[in-house]
Amino acid sequence: xxxxxxxxxxxxxxxxxxxxxxxxxxxxxxxxxxxxxxxxxxxxxxxxxxxxxxxxxxxxxxxxxxxxxxxxxxxxxxxxxxxxxxxxxxxxxxxxxxxxxxxxxxxxxxxxxxxxxxxxxxxxxxxxxxxxxxxxxxxxxxxxxxxxxxxxxxxxxxxxxxxxxxxxxxxxxxxxxxxxxxxxxxxxxxxxxxxxxxxxxxxxxxxxxxxxxxxxxxxxxxxxxxxxxxxxxxxxxxxxxxxxxxxxxxxxxxxxxxxxxxxxxxxxxxxxxxxxxxxxxxxxxxxxxxxxxxxxxxxx
Amino acid sequence: xxxxxxxxxxxxxxxxxxxxxxxxxxxxxxxxxxxxxxxxxxxxxxxxxxxxxxxxxxxxxxxxxxxxxxxxxxxxxxxxxxxxxxxxxxxxxxxxxxxxxxxxxxxxxxxxxxxxxxxxxxxxxxxxxxxxxxxxxxxxxxxxxxxxxxxxxxxxxxxxxxxxxxxxxxxxxxxxxxxxxxxxxxxxxxxxxxxxxxxxxxxxxxxxxxxxxxxxxxxxxxxxxxxxxxxxxxxxxxxxxxxxxxxxxxxxxxxxxxxxxxxxxxxxxxxxxxxxxxxxxxxxxxxxxxxxxxxxxxxxxxxxxxxxxxxxxxxxxxxxxxxxxxxxxxxxxxxxxxxxxxxxxxxxxxxxxxxxxxxxxxxxxxxxxxxxxxxxxxxxxxxxxxxxxxxxxxxxxxxxxxxxxxxxxxxxxxxxxxxxxxxxxxxxxxxxxxxxxxxxxxxxxxxxxxxxxxxxxxxxxxxxxxxxxxxxxxxxxxxxxxxxxxxxxxxxxxxxxxxxxxxxxxxxxxxxxxxxxxxxxxxx
Numbered sequence: 001x002x003x004x005x006x007x008x009x010x011x012x013x014x015x016x017x018x019x020x021x022x023x024x025x026x027x028x029x030x031x032x033x034x035x036x037x038x039x040x041x042x043x044x045x046x047x048x049x050x051x052x053x054x055x056x057x058x059x060x061x062x063x064x065x066x067x068x069x070x071x072x073x074x075x076x077x078x079x080x081x082x083x084x085x086x087x088x089x090x091x092x093x094x095x096x097x098x099x100x101x102x103x104x105x106x107x108x109x110x111x112x113x114x115x116x117x118x119x120x121x122x123x124x125x126x127x128x129x130x131x132x133x134x135x136x137x138x139x140x141x142x143x144x145x146x147x148x149x150x151x152x153x154x155x156x157x158x159x160x161x162x163x164x165x166x167x168x169x170x171x172x173x174x175x176x177x178x179x180x181x182x183x184x185x186x187x188x189x190x191x192x193x194x195x196x197x198x199x200x201x202x203x204x205x206x207x208x209x210x211x212x213x214x215x216x217x218x219x220x221x222x223x224x225x226x227x228x229x230x231x232x233x234x235x236x237x238x239x240x241x242x243x244x245x246x247x248x249x250x251x252x253x254x255x256x257x258x259x260x261x262x263x264x265x266x267x268x269x270x271x272x273x274x275x276x277x278x279x280x281x282x283x284x285x286x287x288x289x290x291x292x293x294x295x296x297x298x299x300x
Numbered sequence: 301x302x303x304x305x306x307x308x309x310x311x312x313x314x315x316x317x318x319x320x321x322x323x324x325x326x327x328x329x330x331x332x333x334x335x336x337x338x339x340x341x342x343x344x345x346x347x348x349x350x351x352x353x354x355x356x357x358x359x360x361x362x363x364x365x366x367x368x369x370x371x372x373x374x375x376x377x378x379x380x381x382x383x384x385x386x387x388x389x390x391x392x393x394x395x396x397x398x399x400x401x402x403x404x405x406x407x408x409x410x411x412x413x414x415x416x417x418x419x420x421x422x423x424x425x426x427x428x429x430x431x432x433x434x435x436x437x438x439x440x441x442x443x444x445x446x447x448x449x450x451x452x453x454x455x456x457x458x459x460x461x462x463x464x465x466x467x468x469x470x471x472x473x474x475x476x477x478x479x480x481x482x483x484x485x486x487x488x489x490x491x492x493x494x495x496x497x498x499x500x501x502x503x504x505x506x507x508x509x510x511x512x513x514x515x516x517x518x519x520x521x522x523x524x525x526x527x528x529x530x531x532x533x534x535x536x537x538x539x540x541x542x543x544x545x546x547x548x549x550x551x552x553x554x555x556x557x558x559x560x561x562x563x564x565x566x567x568x569x570x571x572x573x574x575x576x577x578x579x580x581x582x583x584x585x586x587x588x589x590x591x592x593x594x595x596x597x598x599x600x601x602x603x604x605x606x607x608x609x610x611x612x613x614x615x616x617x618x619x620x621x622x623x624x625x626x627x628x629x630x631x632x633x634x635x636x637x638x639x640x641x642x643x644x645x646x647x648x649x650x651x652x653x654x655x656x657x658x659x660x661x662x663x664x665x666x667x668x669x670x671x672x673x674x675x676x677x678x679x680x681x682x683x684x685x686x687x688x689x690x691x692x693x694x695x696x697x698x699x700x701x702x703x704x705x706x707x708x709x710x711x712x713x714x715x716x717x718x719x720x721x722x723x724x725x726x727x728x729x730x731x732x733x734x735x736x737x738x739x740x741x742x743x744x745x746x747x748x749x750x751x752x753x754x755x756x757x758x759x760x761x762x763x764x765x766x767x768x769x770x771x772x773x774x775x776x777x778x779x780x781x782x783x784x785x786x787x788x789x790x791x792x793x794x795x796x797x798x799x800x801x802x803x804x805x806x807x808x809x810x811x812x813x814x815x816x817x818x819x820x821x822x823x824x
Contacts, residue, residue, distance in 0.1 A: 051657065053822040073661040081657035083824055087649030090313030090641070103305040104658035143654060 002029040004151060004182045005050060010059030012045055020045050020206045023059070027184055032177050034193035034200035035186035036290070042206040043186040044084050047155050050184070051081060063151065080144040084155035084186075086136050094124030094131070094139045098146065105147040113146035119172055120165065133160035141169065145176070152176060154185040158192060170196055190287040202290045210293050217289055222258050224282040225267070229253045234274040241270060256282065303660050303668045310672040314638045321634040322680045325627055326687040332622055333688060336614040337695020348605070353524060354534050355593040358543060361517055361535075363590035365544035366551045369509045370582055371482070372489050375462060376501040379490055383458045386441065389434055390449040402435060403442060455494055463487050485512075506552065510544035547589065554585055604765040612789075614699040619785035620761050623709045625753055628780065631680060631717050632749060636742035638676070639724035642669035643817065644737035653824035666729060666814040673721050681714040701789075708788045712799055716783040719802040720745050722809030729813035732823055751778035761786055779805060 005027040013019040020042040027033045037043050048054040049061055052072025061068035063075045091097040098113060107113075117124055122138040131139065137160040145152065152173075158166050173196055177183055187193050193200050194214060202209040224246065229235040235253035239245065247256035259267055271279070390399075402423060409419035420439065424432040444460075445453045463483045470479040489508060498504040514537045521530040535543070558581060562574050569577070594602040643666065646652040655665060688706045692699065727741025751774040756762060758772030775781040782802050787794035 048822070048824065051824070053653075053656065053824045055819075055821060072656075073659050073664075076657055076659040079657065081653070083650055083653040083657075085650045087646075087651045087653075089309055089646060089651040089654060091309070100305050100309060101654060101658065104303070104655065104660060106659075140654075144657065 001031075003027070004029050004031075004064060005184065006060075006062050007046070007050070008060050008062075010046075010049060010056045010061055012049060012054060012056050014045075018206070020049070020203075023203075023206075023208055025201055025208060025211070027182055029182055030177075030180045031199065032173075032183040032185065032197045034197035035184065035203065036188060036190065036193060036200055036286075037186075037203035037209075038188070041203045043203055044155055045206075046203065047084075047153060047184070047186060050153060051079070078149050079151045079153060080147060080149040081152075082140050082144045082154045082157045086140045088128045088136070088139070091128055094122070094126055094128055094135075097128055097139065098124055098143055101143045102146060107147045110146070112148050113142055116142045116145055116172065120168055134162060134165060137161055138165070141172075145172070150181055152181055152183045152185075154183070156186055156188065158187065158189065166192065190285065190290075194286050200286060202293065204294060210290070212286070212289060214286070217284060217286055220284055222260050223264070224256055224258050224284065225279055226254065226256045226282055227271070227279045228277040230275040230277045234276075238270075238274055243267070253277075301664060301667050302671055303655075303664050306655060306660065306665060306668045307672055310642055310669060311676075314634075314641060314672075314676065317634050317637060318676050318680070321630040322683055325630050325680070326684055329622060329627065329684055330687050330691040332618060333691035333699065334695055336617060337692075337698035352592075352594065352606070353529060357517075357531055357534055359590045359592040359595075361513065361540055361543050362547035363586060364517075365509055365513055365547045366586045366589060368485070368513065369505055369548045369551065370586070372486070372505045372509060373502055375466065375486050376490065376493055376505060379458055379462055379493075380501055382461070383455060386437065386458060387449075387451065387454045389437060390441065390454065393434065394438060399438065399447075402438060403447070406439060455490075459487055459490050462490070488512075502552070506545070506548050509548060510541045513544045514538075514541040551585070551589060554589070555582075558585070600764075604763065607763050607765075612700050615701050615705075615789045616761055618699070618701055619705075619709055619789050620756065620759075623713045624780060624783055624785050625749070625756065627684075627713065628716065628720075628749060631677065632720060632745055634680075635673070635677070635717065635721045635724050636738065636745060638673060639721060639728045639741060640734055640737050642673060643725070643728040643813075644731050645728075645734045647732050647822055647824065648734040650824060652822065656822070656824060662818050663814060666817045670725060670810055670814065673725060674718065677714060677717050677721060681710050681717070684713075685710040705788055705791075708795070709785065712783050712785070712788065712795060715799050715802050715806070716780060718806035719779060719782075719809070720748070722806040722813070726809040726813035726816070729817040730820075732820075748778040748780050751775070752780040755781065759786075 003026045005025075007023050007025040010023045011019070011021050013021070018040070023042075023046055025033075025046075035043055035046070045054065049056050050063065050068055052068045052075065055069050063071075064078055066075050068075060088097055089100070091100060099110075102108070102110060102113065116122075120138045120141065122135065122142060124139065124142070126135065128136075128139070137157070141154075141157060144154075154173075158169060161169060170192055173183065173185070177196070185193070185197070197214055199211055199213050201211045226247075227238070229238065230253075232253055235255070239248075239255065243255075243257045243259060245255050246258050247254075249255070257267075394402075405423055406419050409422055410416070414422065420436060423439075424435050427435070441454075441457055445457050463486055466486055467479045467483045470482045474482075489505075489512075492508060493501070493504050496504060517535070517540050518532050518537050521528055523529070531540075555578065559574060559578055562569070562577050566574070566577070594605060597605070643652075646655070652665075656662065685707065688710065689703060692701065692703065692706060723745060724741035727744075728737045731737040731740065754771055755774035755776075755778060756771075757766075757768050758770060759775060760767075779802065782798040784795035784798050787798075
């Protein structure tokens with residue numbers, strides 16, 4: 001598959017352990033890559049190096065084969081960017097601003113912009129300075145998408161949007177993705193990445209901890225169940241069966257087991273012999289995946 | 301190399317400040333020029349200058365009166381004495397026989413081949429000294445005037461002798477022209493004395509000199525600072541006469557006092573000795589009595605007053621006070637604000653992210669913003685130039701400043717602003733935070749302006765009476781000092797190389813700013 005953005009061994013050290021270190025990350029054509037990590041982990045710095053706003057200390061970043069620092073301006077022909085912190089240039093209204101951005105980008109046909117405005121229910125005629133945070137966010141999203149670029153880079157685009165708008169926004173992003181665009185989006189909300197991304201990269205303390213395919217998480221061969229028994233004998237007897245117990249809470253007569261999906265039927269058959277107080281499947285989410293990774297990382 | 305939409309954005313965003321600053325500056329400039337032209341702000345100064353001229357003429361009249369009086373008085377006394385002696389000799393002491401004897405003998409001797417000298421020797425041989433002198437004096441007279449011994453002829457003879465002697469004396473000290481003038485003056489004076497029938501020389505001179513000088517001075521004119529000044533504009537004939545007369549009278553009084561003092565001091569001196577002692581003091585007495593007001597003041601005070609009288613208020617106010625200080629203040633504020641808005645402000649707020657996430661190169665951004673800043677200043681100063689020229693055409697000659705000087709002032713002010721804007725622009729390109737960009741670029745620029753204001757009090761354009769020399773050191777730490785309004789007003793070319801330095805500062809700071817912005821990390 002064609003690598004649209006390729007980050008190779010990139011380090012940008014701001015000192016005091018801050019910055020990004022040895023980042024290796026590729027984004028393939030037509031793919032949507034999520035980028036998640038706690039505050040200060042290096043998400044924005046990574047995005048800024050891709051945008052050519054920051055020059056890496058070492059390593060290389062290419063976008064469509066062009067150097068992100070040297071060919072920064074040329075790359076922008078293919079990129080739409082929503083910055084993490086939004087500040088607008090001095091324009092009176094949203095409309096003025098959007099028109100100017102269209103002029104900057106050489107876009108003459110504003111019909112796509114109008115579609116986005118409608119979809120996000122934005123009133124662009126409002127005074128730019130008096131806009132609410134959500135309005136500003138929407139305006140910024142329209143500004144970065146209106147040129148219909150092949151690559152879209154979004155730095156926490158959903159902050160400030162109310163839940164309904166978040167859905168509208170994600171719809172737009174999904175539609176963009178369906179058009180075959182390459183999307184790189186950072187966020188600290190696991191669910192929205194889970195719903196939209198093909199892959200998600202986790203960054204912590206400036207280093208990529210893991211990159212997972214969401215398919216692998218959704219289609220795991222094993223699943224976890226938490227089972228509580230009414231009496232202690234049943235609990236003790238069950239434990240003697242050949243199940244892989246990952247958590248054991250004696251005081252509550254509770255066990256958590258992990259089991260291959262094709263053995264679930266066998267489990268239920270076994271359970272008919274015991275008095276079960278409750279049984280619950282514990283979903284394996286991205287958040288859980290990463291939390292476990294980070295926990296393990298801390299132990300190491 | 302210029303991004304049209306970015307230029308439009310900058311122009312729109314900063315239009316308000318620009319219009320405000322330009323309008324206020326133009327209005328201030330127009331008011332200053334028109335006020336200076338219309339109201340006589342230099343009235344006090346003018347009357348001072350007037351007073352100095354009046355004072356100078358007055359002391360000149362007094363001096364000349366005393367000098368001429370002294371000369372006339374002495375010459376007339378001399379004349380009187382010589383005339384009386386000679387007339388007495390010709391008509392009383394020598395009788396007709398003696399005169400004829402001397403003449404005939406002298407003629408015979410010359411016919412026998414004796415020279416004039418030898419003939420005189422024969423005639424005066426073995427005679428007492430008194431006779432020798434009388435015979436020689438008589439012969440001298442006879443050789444010029446013949447055998448006519450009337451008062452008129454004798455007077456004519458003495459007059460000639462005296463004027464010739466005076467001519468020689470003055471020729472030695474003051475040259476041909478003065479000698480001729482003195483000769484004519486004295487012969488006229490003696491003739492007037494003779495024809496007046498007066499018997500008191502001193503009284504005659506006291507009245508005669510003022511009446512002559514009143515006509516001479518009344519027609520006199522001289523140039524002062526390229527202006528022709530007629531004495532008749534300041535003094536009437538009667539006033540000149542009065543001045544002259546009272547100067548002579550008090551001069552005479554002083555001479556009398558001095559003479560009495562000398563007599564007391566040297567009781568055994570003869571009259572002649574006393575007179576020669578007195579003569580030594582005459583020059584200094586005249587000088588002392590004809591001091592001008594400025595001469596009578598302490599040197600520093602009189603220098604300060606002269607300077608104040610010479611000061612050109614309008615050029616000082618327009619050139620130094622307006623173009624170099626108050627007229628720079630608002631453009632500097634505009635530049636500090638705008639330079640910050642153009643780069644650092646947009647990086648700080650994140651607005652630059654939108655521009656730089658379009659296919660616009662950083663270099664293009666900086667060059668566009670630079671072009672906006674420079675063109676905004678250029679248009680501002682073109683409008684100020686027009687304002688100044690129109691204002692000057694309204695008041696015209698009332699102000700001593702030319703259109704060329706105004707053009708030079710405006711051009712220099714623009715180039716000064718170019719350098720200042722370069723500094724602010726560099727600061728804006730250097731820092732990512734508005735507050736640093738503003739405080740470094742703006743702070744430095746404001747410091748320059750404040751130093752210029754303080755330095756003004758030590759600069760030579762300020763009258764020495766209120767100048768504080770030590771304050772001039774402030775001029776050495778401000779680049780605005782390179783805007784040499786003084787040189788422009790005085791018409792020298794010193795301002796040119798200083799402008800070149802300013803231009804260079806502007807160029808360098810803009811180039812470094814553009815380079816720095818191209819290379820630095822941006823938090824966008």
